Amino acid sequence: MAGDSVKAICSACGEKSFLKRVPKYDGFKKVGELLKCAACGHEFAAESEAPAPLKPRPSIFDESDAPRAIRVFDEDEKGRLCRYCRHFIVNPFTQRCGRHQKVVEATDSCSDFEASSSGMER
Numbered sequence: 001m002a003g004d005s006v007k008a009i010c011s012a013c014g015e016k017s018f019l020k021r022v023p024k025y026d027g028f029k030k031v032g033e034l035l036k037c038a039a040c041g042h043e044f045a046a047e048s049e050a051p052a053p054l055k056p057r058p059s060i061f062d063e064s065d066a067p068r069a070i071r072v073f074d075e076d077e078k079g080r081l082c083r084y085c086r087h088f089i090v091n092p093f094t095q096r097c098g099r100h101q102k103v104v105e106a107t108d109s110c111s112d113f114e115a116s117s118s119g120m121e122r
């Protein structure tokens with residue numbers, strides 16, 4: 001991705017270079033990212049240590065401005081609710097899924113949904 005490298009003047013070699021973002025591992029666990037100079041290979045342990053990019057990052061994409069995804073139930077999803085599934089078992093205390101042997105809510109939806117075929121009224 002083009003956005004993964006930052007054009008900057010490297011403070012280690014003084015070259016106008018690209019800083020590449022590379023994953024940083026502690027053993028097998030990814031603990032973060034570091035920036036690596038494409039010219040000399042110098043690694044900057046933290047983004048704050050790296051030289052300032054030549055161009056400031058655009059700030060118009062501030063996360064707080066991002067529109068929040070609005071979850072809308074479409075017809076298909078509505079039709080897959082556990083309450084309409086043949087595996088849905090209601091007893092006085094819990095509502096269970098007979099297929100997954102677990103407690104479910106009537107409003108849950110399920111990828112293994114099978115429409116009730118017993119002609120149960122909705």
Ligand SMILES: [Zn+2]
Nearest residue numbers: 010013037040
């Ligand atoms: Zn460098």
